[in-house]
Amino acid sequence: QSALTQPASVSGSPRQSITISCTGTSSDVGGYKFVSWYQQHPGKAPKLMIYEVSNRPSGVSNRFSGSKSGNTASLTISGLQAEDEADYYCSSYSSSTTVVFGGGTKLTVL
Amino acid sequence: QVQLQESGPGLVKPSETLSLTCTVSGGSISNYYWNWIRQPPGKGLEWIGYIYYNGRSKYNPSLKSRVTISVDTSNNQFSLKLSSVTAADTAVYYCARGSTGGPDWFDSWGQGTLVTVSS
Numbered sequence: 001q002s003a004l005t006q007p008a009s010v011s012g013s014p015r016q017s018i019t020i021s022c023t024g025t026s027s028d029v030g031g032y033k034f035v036s037w038y039q040q041h042p043g044k045a046p047k048l049m050i051y052e053v054s055n056r057p058s059g060v061s062n063r064f065s066g067s068k069s070g071n072t073a074s075l076t077i078s079g080l081q082a083e084d085e086a087d088y089y090c091s092s093y094s095s096s097t098t099v100v101f102g103g104g105t106k107l108t109v110l
Numbered sequence: 111q112v113q114l115q116e117s118g119p120g121l122v123k124p125s126e127t128l129s130l131t132c133t134v135s136g137g138s139i140s141n142y143y144w145n146w147i148r149q150p151p152g153k154g155l156e157w158i159g160y161i162y163y164n165g166r167s168k169y170n171p172s173l174k175s176r177v178t179i180s181v182d183t184s185n186n187q188f189s190l191k192l193s194s195v196t197a198a199d200t201a202v203y204y205c206a207r208g209s210t211g212g213p214d215w216f217d218s219w220g221q222g223t224l225v226t227v228s229s
Contacts, residue, residue: 003154036215038155045204045222046155051215089155091215098168099145099157099213 004029004090004102011108017078020105022090023071028100030071034093037066037075040104041086049088050075077107085109112137114205114220122199122227128192132205132220139163139186143208145216146179146190148201156201160213161188168213195227 005023012018022029022037029035035053038046048057050066053073063078073092077084090102118130132144146158159169161179169177173192181188192199202224206216 034212034214038216045219046216047219048215048217051209051217057217091155091157093212093214097157097171098160099170101155101157104154 004092004100006088006090006102006105008103009106009108011110012077012080013110014080014082016080017076018080018107019077020075020088020090020107022073022075022092022102024073024092024094024100025071027096028092028094029068029073029090031095032093035066035068035073036091037064037073038089038091039084039086040089046089080109082109112207112218114207114218116203116205116220116223118223118225120224120226122195122225123229124196124227125194128190128195128199128203128225128227130190130203130205130223130225132188132190134186134188134207139181139183139188141210143210143213144179144181144188145206145208145213147204147206147216149204149222150198150201157213158190158192158203160208197227199225200227201225 037050040046054066094100140163145160161167176193178191202222204222205220207218
């Protein structure tokens with residue numbers, strides 16, 4: 001089972017914007033609207049930040065946004081804040097494995 | 111707001127069966143897909159499988175031969191059994207709620223429980 005491909009790390013300065021990519025195939029990201037994003041702080045459980053490609057759950061800041069083009073989904077965080085420093089994981093429905101996660105991206109706020 | 115709590119042994123011997131239970135409070139177990147997800151130390155997330163409240167289940171093909179997930183609606187609990195464990199099964203195990211339509215996203219998570227496989 002191949003995980004979705006994410007960059008291992010990204011960084012940005014406060015108030016800047018960053019984008020994390022998540023690349024899959026037509027059997028997962030490209031074929032379905034069920035792409036979601038999770039934020040995980042050290043020692044904590046993941047937290048849902050985006051579902052169905054671009055929807056934000058209640059309580060999640062509108063600084064977080066999601067999109068998809070072809071087989072690649074993206075998470076954009078605008079107006080970076082220190083508390084955004086965390087690991088971020090994408091996930092997608094998959095026709096072969098039902099659910100597949102990305103390998104994770106460590107976001108550093110400089 | 112729904113809350114999930116994992117429980118079970120933190121240490122399991124190689125070749126034995128790992129057993130965990132997730133207790134759901136603050137909401138009904140009905141109408142949702144309930145999932146187990148694990149994370150080896152320092153690594154990424156891996157979906158193990160789900161069970162629907164009516165007992166229908168589906169598993170990750172890479173673990174399918176060793177996994178059983180069951181549900182107890184009367185006690186608002188669901189459980190995981192993973193047989194023939196090895197050191198590679200050492201991980202933090204999370205239970206998580208999916209949507210009403212499937213394991214499309216996971217909006218509520220337990221705090222996670224570390225299970226170590228060692229003799």
